[in-house]
Amino acid sequence: xxxxxxxxxxxxFSLSFxxxxxxxxxxxxFIVTALQWSLFEKTLSVLAPFEELTRKMSSRDALxxxxxxxxxxxxxxxxxxxxxxxxxxxxxxxxxxxxxxxxGETNPMYCIATLLDPRYKDRFFSNTxxxxxxxxxxxxxxxxxxxxxx
Numbered sequence: 001x002x003x004x005x006x007x008x009x010x011x012x013f014s015l016s017f018x019x020x021x022x023x024x025x026x027x028x029x030f031i032v033t034a035l036q037w038s039l040f041e042k043t044l045s046v047l048a049p050f051e052e053l054t055r056k057m058s059s060r061d062a063l064x065x066x067x068x069x070x071x072x073x074x075x076x077x078x079x080x081x082x083x084x085x086x087x088x089x090x091x092x093x094x095x096x097x098x099x100x101x102x103x104g105e106t107n108p109m110y111c112i113a114t115l116l117d118p119r120y121k122d123r124f125f126s127n128t129x130x131x132x133x134x135x136x137x138x139x140x141x142x143x144x145x146x147x148x149x150x
Contacts, residue, residue, distance in 0.1 A: 065117035
């Protein structure tokens, strides 16, 4: 049985809290309540996709065409509200701010790579205007290299 993303770290953090508390003589005053632990677990579950995305985009075999779809999926995860969001709603809203996740849709390399990847094409752009602009970037690129006639 595999654990949900991010929850595999919980035992490590629990041990880390214990070690930190014992080294600094905080065991008497260093008590994590059930509510705090619940918030900690929720925070880990929200941050886990960031860790996964960072590892994937930093890997040797990462593709430029995966940037826009990955950011789009991440934005959807952050803007999707559930009943379990109590206590972390503001954090999710802050993380979902578009400027934090970059401007990949304005970068011609990412746009063209995404359009040319048959897995993605124009399905992961934030709106139809952005997809149209990406197609125009591709056409301009083709015309500037002389490939439009072929």
